[in-house]
Amino acid sequence: MRIYNRLAAGLIIFAAAVALPVPDRNPGYAGGRAECGRALARIVSGLGEDEIVPVWIFFAAPPDDGAASSPEALVRIARRGAPREKSVRLHPPAQSSLDGIRSLVVRIRHRSSYFNAVSADVRVGMIPRIIELPGVAKVDAVRTYRRAREVLLPDKEGMPRHVPASPLIGKYGDSFNQLYMIEVVDLLEMGYNGSGDSSSAGQIMIGILDTGFLLDHYAFNRLEVHAQWDFVNDDPITENEPDDPPGQDRHGTLVLGTIAGYGEGDLIGPAWGAAFLLAKTEEVDSEIVVEEDNWIAGLAWCDSIGADIVTSSLGYIEWYDPDDLDGETALCTRAANRAASRGIVVCNAAGNYGYNGATSLIAPADADSVITVGGVYADGSLWESSSRGPTADGRIKPDVMAQAVSVQSVLYPEDHGYWKHSGTSFATPLMAGMCAQLLEIHPGWTPMQLKDSLLVHATNSDSPDNDFGWGIARGLATAGIFADGAAGVSFSNGYPNPFGESVEFDLYSDRWTYVSARIYDSSGRLVRTLLDEEPLLFNVTVEWDGTNDGGRQAASGVYFVEFVSPRARQAVKVVRIR
Secondary structure, three states: OOOHHHHHHHHHHHEOOOOOOOOOOOOOOOOOOOEEOHHHHHHHOOOOOOOEEEEEEEEOOOOOOOOOOOHHHHHHHHHHOOOOOOOOOOOOOOHHHHHHHHOOOOEEEEEEOOOOEEEEEEEHHHHHHHHOOOOEEEEEEOOEEEOOOOOOOOOOOOOOOOOOOOOHHHHHHHHHHHHHOOOOHHHHHOOOOOOOOOOOOOOOEEEEEEOOOOOOOHHHOOOEEEEEEEOOOOEOOOOOOOOOOOOOOHHHHHHHHHHHOEEOOOEEOOOOOOEEEEEEOOOOOOOOEEEHHHHHHHHHHHHHHOOOEEEEOOOEOOOOOHHHOOOOOOHHHHHHHHHHHOOOEEEEEOOOOOOOOOOOOOEOOOOOOOEEEEEEOOOOOEOOOOOOOOOOOOOOOOOEEEEOOOEEEEOOOOOOOEEEEOOHHHHHHHHHHHHHHHHHHOOOOOHHHHHHHHHHHOOOOOOOEOOOEOOEOOHHHHHOOOOOOOOOEEEOOOEOOOEOOOEEEEEEEEEEEEEEEEEEEOOOOEEEEEEEEEEEEEEEEEEEOOEOOOOOEOOOEEEEEEEEOOOOEEEEEEEEOO
């Protein structure tokens, strides 16, 4: 009999039959046995006391007052974060909590300000002692997966879509089709490339969570890297190091080339003018399990520095059952939701597992706040290997689609040359690049407003399903800009909605125009004139404080806001609850 069997029996006594979620705000904790996660009990059941496993240690003890955020992060939260009462503050574990576990762990891997927790390498025999510590709420396994095999090009690569005989094809080279398909070529030609030069939004900052990054290629000569960090080896070097497996930085380099490369005549990324945060969070050796805590640490790092967008072509499914993909259970999914509440647009690949009769998604692609990206061929038809929903709670996934087969990027590991690559890994940075353009045009859009607008304007929005989601995304339509070059006007839904004290609307026009905005009650009576043929150029936010034209507060109920301009008319329904 193995020494561990007695330990396993002890763990089972106080392990919950079903792992409970860790609360967003942990209550005070007086001591006693914490919860042992079901996954951890399962993992260690066959291990000896001296074997080392990675675990999460969640603290119930009060955290520190709050993690420092950069000025850029504070601006983002103020501009696009959730309302104050719903936003999630960052709370790193208190020093006293760290001191309490330090002698019981082999090493602390990451400190999580998202969850008042640490991940740590721990000897199996020490787990019961950690569970007994005062101030510890739960101990669970760091979820892992084994890296899927490289995606091979299918026999059917797909014929290119019919595209106009545009002189721009020569400028964009073989990257033209992947950009034209999602309507971002015209946005690039208007100057929207993530730089902020064509709007008041300022430069967009994009975080990439991937395997590493080799920046020697000619197409990266214009690349602006704001910061980079290796969360596997805990150092600032994200390209291959002597102990890394061969090709460790390949996948991340190809993703970076897709979104940010610039080589006129061959490759232009949709967000080549943005600033980038490069986070190495994954190992590529097929014999090594990849651990979720690196991803969560990388996401929080991007958050703290000020990322507007985070794109990830990774996912975690081993140790997560299909029933766990409900948008609330997987820890990386919950982390993605927290990032979105703090104003970050999170894009994640749906996965490359095709259709197997049930969901084939990867976490965190199941998150409601994540823009989950599936893949199509170059002709717009469904790529058979693109993962499908629904989520465990019945929501449609993926959300939107982009080209995933024969996507033009850099040739690795050369400093010149280009190559085509396949997988939802490459559809995702195309979508993240479009999101950077949309934030330039609509800097006040929250992550959910941006996502909702993408869905409404995608090609399958009238009949979404779990194959195509809402369809191929359309950048021009989502931005409210007409493809024929005429003046484009867009009006957002009200937020928050329902509202109490006030509600806001984002208005946009790509050239000078006039707009009126009037509010009517459910019987059609005019309540308030907000705008009366007022001039509009680019972005304007309009607020209704709930009063009528006489200055009195309007009653609770349903109201309709009608926006009218020479080129567009739209009615928006809002609900007031006093």
